[in-house]
Amino acid sequence: MLDQKLIRENPSSVEENLSLRGKVFNISHIHELTVKKKEIDIEISNLQSESKKLSKLIGQEISKSLNNNSQEINELKNKGNKYRTRISEFEEEKRILDNNLYKEILSLPNFPSKDAPIGEDENNNVVIKTWGDPLKKGNLKSHWEIGERLNLFDSTKSTKISKSRFITLIGNGAKLERALINFMLDIHTKNGYLELIPPALVNSESLQGSGQLPKFSKESFNCSNDDLWLSPTAEVPLTAFHKNEIIDFKLLPIKYVAYSPCFRREAGSYGRDTKGLIRLHQFNKVELYWFCDPCKSLEAHKSITSDAESILKKLNLPYRLVDICTGDLGFSSSRTFDLEVWLPSSNSYREISSCSNCLDFQARRSSIRTKTNKKNQYIHTLNGSGLAIGRTMAAILENGQQTDGSVKLPDALVPYFGSNFIKTT
RNA sequence: GGAGAGGUGGCUGAGUGGUUGAAAGCGGCUCCCUGCUAAGGAGUUACAGGAGGUAACUUUUGUCGAGGGUUCGAAUCCCUCCCUCUCCGCCA
Incomplete structure (x- = not known):
C-alpha cells in the first residue's frame, strides 16, 4: 500500500x-x-x-x-x-x-525502484550474470520423459485424483523431493534463518496484507465455506506472522525460512507448460523471508538473493541472474532479481527463484512497524524462493541425465538421497 | 457438532452509566540509602493517529476483542460477529 x-x-x-x-x-x-x-x-x-x-x-x-x-x-x-x-x-x-x-x-502497485531497468515486459529484463556451463547436446530428454522412464511421478493418474496440473511423486521421485526440501532447509538454517512451517490456509486479510488481494483473487483457490484460501506462497503466512506488530528494533533483521506447499490456479496460462513439473496447481517451495531495518533493505536484497543462489551453486546447476524490468515487476515488489536455471531440453533458462524487495509496501498493508528514535516506522520486507522444489527437481533430472537413461545426482544431495544415481529399477 | 465460561494496559486483575485512559499488584524506568549485592524508601511508567514547533514540547481525537445501537455521556446497557478456554462427542 x-x-x-x-x-x-x-x-x-x-x-x-x-x-x-x-x-x-x-x-x-x-x-x-x-x-x-x-x-x-x-x-x-x-x-x-x-x-x-x-x-x-x-x-x-x-x-x-x-x-x-x-x-x-x-x-x-x-x-x-x-x-x-x-x-x-x-x-x-x-x-x-x-x-x-x-x-x-489497495489496488495500486508498489513503486518500482529507481535502480530497476526500465522496460515494458520480460524482453527488457537484464541478465546480470550467468553461472556454470549450460549443457548443450543433441538427443537430450525432457524431465517428464526422464521421470516417466524412471517412474518418478505420474500426471495421468493424478488427473483422476484431482485434475490436470497435479502430480503424484512416486518412489525415488518422492524421495528426491523430500531430500531437496531437507537439503535446502539445512543450508538456510545453518546460514542464520529460523525455520517455520506455517498454515497452508490463510484468511483474506493475510492475502491482502502481502498484496494478492483484492486484485488477484482469481489466482488463488478459495474455500467457499470459510474465509480461507489455499496459500499461493509462504510469503503470505510469513508476512502475516507479524501482522499488526511493532517489532523490537534490536531483533531486526528477522530471517525466516519456510517449507510450504503452494497452490495456484494458474488462470490464463492454459496450454503453457502442460507437461512435467514446471507449472502445477500444487507445488512445494522453500521460501526465504526478511523483516528488515528500512535503512538496510538494499543490502538485504543482495544478501537474500545470494542465499538463494547458494543452493543452485551447491547443486551445480547452471543458472543466470536477471534484473526484472519495471514493466515486469510483481505487484508488491519495488525490485526483483530472478534466478533462472538452465533447462537443456528446452534450451533455455527458467525461473526457479524470485527475490523481491517490497520496501514498506507489505508492512503498510499488514501494519508491521519498528520503533526507532521514539518514532514508529514501517519495516521493509523481502522474500525469495530458496528454491522452488519441483523446478529444482526438473533441472536436476535434465542436467544430470546420462546416455544410459539414468540420472546422476549432485554430490551435495548424496547425504540426503543416499545415492548419487537414479536408475531404472 | 452439543453445552458452558470468558476476552480490560508489558503481565495478573478490579471496575456495571458521569471530570475513568481506567484501582491494586507484578514488571519496567529514575533517584535516594548502601563498601558491593540483597533488602528498603521516594517518584515515574499504556498505545495509536491528527494539528502546531528545528526541537524539548504543546494541543486534540480515538482505543477496555470487532462492528453496530441506546444515551447529552458507555469498559459498564442492548444487538450482531470474531476469537480463546473448559467439558462432552467425533477425529489424524
Whole structure:
C-alpha cells in the first residue's frame, strides 16, 4: 500500500513513479478522496471535542443540582443531541469514503525502484550474470520423459485424483523431493534463518496484507465455506506472522525460512507448460523471508538473493541472474532479481527463484512497524524462493541425465538421497 | 457438532452509566540509602493517529476483542460477529 499522505500531498509524483511500470496511472480520483477524508477527519475530531466537553459539563451540573431534570440541564442535553446528529452524519460519510478509498488504494502497485531497468515486459529484463556451463547436446530428454522412464511421478493418474496440473511423486521421485526440501532447509538454517512451517490456509486479510488481494483473487483457490484460501506462497503466512506488530528494533533483521506447499490456479496460462513439473496447481517451495531495518533493505536484497543462489551453486546447476524490468515487476515488489536455471531440453533458462524487495509496501498493508528514535516506522520486507522444489527437481533430472537413461545426482544431495544415481529399477 | 465460561494496559486483575485512559499488584524506568549485592524508601511508567514547533514540547481525537445501537455521556446497557478456554462427542 502506498502512503496516503504522499498521495494527498504529491499526487503527480505518485503517478510519475507508478508509470515506470509502463502503464498510465491516473490517481486524481484517489487523490480527491484522500483530501476529502482529511477534511472530514478534522471536522469530526472538532465536533467530538466540543461534544465531549459538553457531556462533562452536564455530568457536573447534575451532581451539583441533585436534579437531573431541571430546565437548564434539559437545554444542555438538547444541545448535545444536536452534536450527536451532526457527528453521526459525518461518520456515515466517512465510512463510505473510507471504503472507496481503501478499495482503490489497495489496488495500486508498489513503486518500482529507481535502480530497476526500465522496460515494458520480460524482453527488457537484464541478465546480470550467468553461472556454470549450460549443457548443450543433441538427443537430450525432457524431465517428464526422464521421470516417466524412471517412474518418478505420474500426471495421468493424478488427473483422476484431482485434475490436470497435479502430480503424484512416486518412489525415488518422492524421495528426491523430500531430500531437496531437507537439503535446502539445512543450508538456510545453518546460514542464520529460523525455520517455520506455517498454515497452508490463510484468511483474506493475510492475502491482502502481502498484496494478492483484492486484485488477484482469481489466482488463488478459495474455500467457499470459510474465509480461507489455499496459500499461493509462504510469503503470505510469513508476512502475516507479524501482522499488526511493532517489532523490537534490536531483533531486526528477522530471517525466516519456510517449507510450504503452494497452490495456484494458474488462470490464463492454459496450454503453457502442460507437461512435467514446471507449472502445477500444487507445488512445494522453500521460501526465504526478511523483516528488515528500512535503512538496510538494499543490502538485504543482495544478501537474500545470494542465499538463494547458494543452493543452485551447491547443486551445480547452471543458472543466470536477471534484473526484472519495471514493466515486469510483481505487484508488491519495488525490485526483483530472478534466478533462472538452465533447462537443456528446452534450451533455455527458467525461473526457479524470485527475490523481491517490497520496501514498506507489505508492512503498510499488514501494519508491521519498528520503533526507532521514539518514532514508529514501517519495516521493509523481502522474500525469495530458496528454491522452488519441483523446478529444482526438473533441472536436476535434465542436467544430470546420462546416455544410459539414468540420472546422476549432485554430490551435495548424496547425504540426503543416499545415492548419487537414479536408475531404472 | 452439543453445552458452558470468558476476552480490560508489558503481565495478573478490579471496575456495571458521569471530570475513568481506567484501582491494586507484578514488571519496567529514575533517584535516594548502601563498601558491593540483597533488602528498603521516594517518584515515574499504556498505545495509536491528527494539528502546531528545528526541537524539548504543546494541543486534540480515538482505543477496555470487532462492528453496530441506546444515551447529552458507555469498559459498564442492548444487538450482531470474531476469537480463546473448559467439558462432552467425533477425529489424524
